Amino acid sequence: MMLSMIWEKDGSSIEIRTQGELADGRPALDEVVAHGAAIHLEQMSDDHWWMGLEAGGKYFHLNFGIENGRLWVRLSDQGEESVRVNKNETQGVKV
Numbered sequence: 001m002m003l004s005m006i007w008e009k010d011g012s013s014i015e016i017r018t019q020g021e022l023a024d025g026r027p028a029l030d031e032v033v034a035h036g037a038a039i040h041l042e043q044m045s046d047d048h049w050w051m052g053l054e055a056g057g058k059y060f061h062l063n064f065g066i067e068n069g070r071l072w073v074r075l076s077d078q079g080e081e082s083v084r085v086n087k088n089e090t091q092g093v094k095v
Helices: none
Strands: 002-009 012-021 027-035 038-045 048-055 058-067 070-077
Antiparallel strands (some): 002 012, 038 048
């Protein structure tokens, strides 16, 4: 089942789409789509990247990398009124 969360503000928007569930029942991250967004991508190490994404009145951090040949992804909401959400921690995608 695909689920979509959308935030819009001041002519910008961010949409987070999930599809299905991970083995532990959490939603599996499918796509992050933004319009009119500020994006900052930074390599943290040889196998770890961080992205800050601001749009639609929201600010998210996306961390991703490779560990033991597998892709891991963590998405967290940095908003004042929101609690951290890890939508896709250690999703088992073989690289």
